[in-house]
Amino acid sequence: MINCFTIGRCLSLALAAAAVCPAQDVDALVERARKEFDVPGIAVAIVKDGKVVLEKGYGVRRLGEPAPVTADTLFRIASNTKAFTAAALAILVDEGRIHWSDHVVNLMPGFQMYDSYVTREMTVTDLLVHRSGLGLGEGDLMFFPPSNLTREQILQRLRFLKPATSFRSGYAYDNLLYLVAGQLIPAVTKTSWDDFVRQRIFTPLGMTHSGTNTETLLRGGDVAIPHAKVSGKLEPLEHENVDNNAPAGSIVSCVSDLAKWVTVQLDRGKTANGRLFSEVQSKMMWTGQTILPVGSGPEALRPNFYEYGLGWFLRDYRGRRVVFHTGVLAGFVSRVLMVPDLKLGIVVLTNQEEEGAHSAIGWSIVDHYLGAPPTDWVKVFADRSRKEAVDAAAAMAQTGGKRNANSHPSLPLASYAGRYQDAWYGDVNIAEQAGKLTIAFTHSKQLVGDLEHWQYDTFVARWRDRSLGADAFVTFSLRPDASIDKVLMKPVSDATDFSFDFQDLLLRPVAKDAPVR
Numbered sequence: 001m002i003n004c005f006t007i008g009r010c011l012s013l014a015l016a017a018a019a020v021c022p023a024q025d026v027d028a029l030v031e032r033a034r035k036e037f038d039v040p041g042i043a044v045a046i047v048k049d050g051k052v053v054l055e056k057g058y059g060v061r062r063l064g065e066p067a068p069v070t071a072d073t074l075f076r077i078a079s080n081t082k083a084f085t086a087a088a089l090a091i092l093v094d095e096g097r098i099h100w101s102d103h104v105v106n107l108m109p110g111f112q113m114y115d116s117y118v119t120r121e122m123t124v125t126d127l128l129v130h131r132s133g134l135g136l137g138e139g140d141l142m143f144f145p146p147s148n149l150t151r152e153q154i155l156q157r158l159r160f161l162k163p164a165t166s167f168r169s170g171y172a173y174d175n176l177l178y179l180v181a182g183q184l185i186p187a188v189t190k191t192s193w194d195d196f197v198r199q200r201i202f203t204p205l206g207m208t209h210s211g212t213n214t215e216t217l218l219r220g221g222d223v224a225i226p227h228a229k230v231s232g233k234l235e236p237l238e239h240e241n242v243d244n245n246a247p248a249g250s251i252v253s254c255v256s257d258l259a260k261w262v263t264v265q266l267d268r269g270k271t272a273n274g275r276l277f278s279e280v281q282s283k284m285m286w287t288g289q290t291i292l293p294v295g296s297g298p299e300a301l302r303p304n305f306y307e308y309g310l311g312w313f314l315r316d317y318r319g320r321r322v323v324f325h326t327g328v329l330a331g332f333v334s335r336v337l338m339v340p341d342l343k344l345g346i347v348v349l350t351n352q353e354e355e356g357a358h359s360a361i362g363w364s365i366v367d368h369y370l371g372a373p374p375t376d377w378v379k380v381f382a383d384r385s386r387k388e389a390v391d392a393a394a395a396m397a398q399t400g401g402k403r404n405a406n407s408h409p410s411l412p413l414a415s416y417a418g419r420y421q422d423a424w425y426g427d428v429n430i431a432e433q434a435g436k437l438t439i440a441f442t443h444s445k446q447l448v449g450d451l452e453h454w455q456y457d458t459f460v461a462r463w464r465d466r467s468l469g470a471d472a473f474v475t476f477s478l479r480p481d482a483s484i485d486k487v488l489m490k491p492v493s494d495a496t497d498f499s500f501d502f503q504d505l506l507l508r509p510v511a512k513d514a515p516v517r
Helices: 004-016 023-036 078-094 116-121 124-128 151-160 176-189 193-205 214-219 243-249 255-266 279-285 355-370 377-401
Strands: 041-048 051-059 227-230 233-236 306-308 313-317 320-329 332-339 344-350 418-422 426-433 436-441 448-455 458-463 472-478 484-491 508-510
Touching: 023 041, 023 051, 023 355, 023 377, 041 255, 041 355, 051 255, 078 124, 078 176, 078 193, 078 243, 078 279, 078 320, 078 332, 124 176, 151 176, 151 243, 176 193, 176 243, 193 243, 193 255, 255 332, 255 344, 320 355, 332 355, 344 355, 355 377, 484 508
Parallel strands: none
Antiparallel strands: 041 051, 041 344, 227 233, 306 313, 313 320, 320 332, 332 344, 418 426, 418 508, 426 436, 436 448, 448 458, 458 472, 472 484
16 A cells, blocks of 8 residues: 555655645545545546646546546536535626626516415525525435426425524525525526526637536547445446436536636636626635534534635635635535645546545645645545444344334325325325335436335335435324325435435325316
């Protein structure tokens, strides 16, 4: 194994002379992280003092095939898209076409939340800062896993999402309000979010490889394939289409393009030919709006402050302010990290659902530019990943230990079958055939599974697509006459991605001839 102190010493020297070439030493760091976290391909860019120090690919685009990752290899950047949506709105603020304090309903009259007060008071800023009162990832099942609902249909269904907390009372990461933010653009300009981002951001910055939708991946030649562990084995996945919530996470890009994006961010909106957005808007996007819990973790990574701005997380690290965001979609994980005082920007793109690799690479590079004592971040994040896996397994075992395996369903299996409906998601069908139950979410083709009896009137939905990693409890509640009153769901494991927000569903039985939702 490569000694981390040696890497740190060599990397420090190389990065101190960044204008020369740190690539050889970064190579050792990235390759170690790639192997430790079992990531087929990684791409890295480093920008320092307005110059691109490094943009390079490592590993392969698809497991088992020789095509290498390059600086131009396209990856999904997932939630790193949010900063582009915020920048698009900042451009409109600069032009005087909107203001951050504008009420959304005045710009988009059809906008409606569950609470009329929230509908009336929600501002443009509120859309971007995760304090709406919605629960963590609430409503994400309308677009993830991929659904056939349109952007307009998702917007119409927002009004049925019951708040988890009061408006502006606390932080809970959400995706759906970024869809609203993106849809403000056509409401104000008559230009789609996609076209606006391409014309007003990609083109001026020369981001010639980047796109806003799945088509960019499907028609591209130099494209990374997503991967995830399926039953413990790393396997390639299909590209998922999340274009119906594009403003929250659909941008496809590469490190050669994102180096340009980071450069303009560090230059406070200034470009070679003028400005993308004003310095005033840059400061606004990098100003904390919502306070986040500091949380736990390695001591060196515990911030003194932690906030969310407009499309960016904000924190301190070793006495320096850090602006960053991460992105996660099926088979892709990414990080964009900037230290403004150092004029340092780092981009790490990966094609595996493993967050340790981009974290270790990013913080290692920051450490060496700061001249900090070397920390083996690869080991730190690998140890954390292993502990999380052990803890998740222990929690599952504890859940299983409380199960009454000798219990039986209250009703014949056929009595649980039928059509069920949730106010915001729509229809879910449960069927019985040959003594077994199945479940199918009508808008999400991947959410088809078998219901295995757990205990009493609770079953477990085992999704046939095992790459989802999101099995869920399904509990039927009965009325006094033994008819079914409602069905509640929740993820089996606490480690399930929060976007599988089964717990937010309230399924009620409906007649076969009831309107389809």
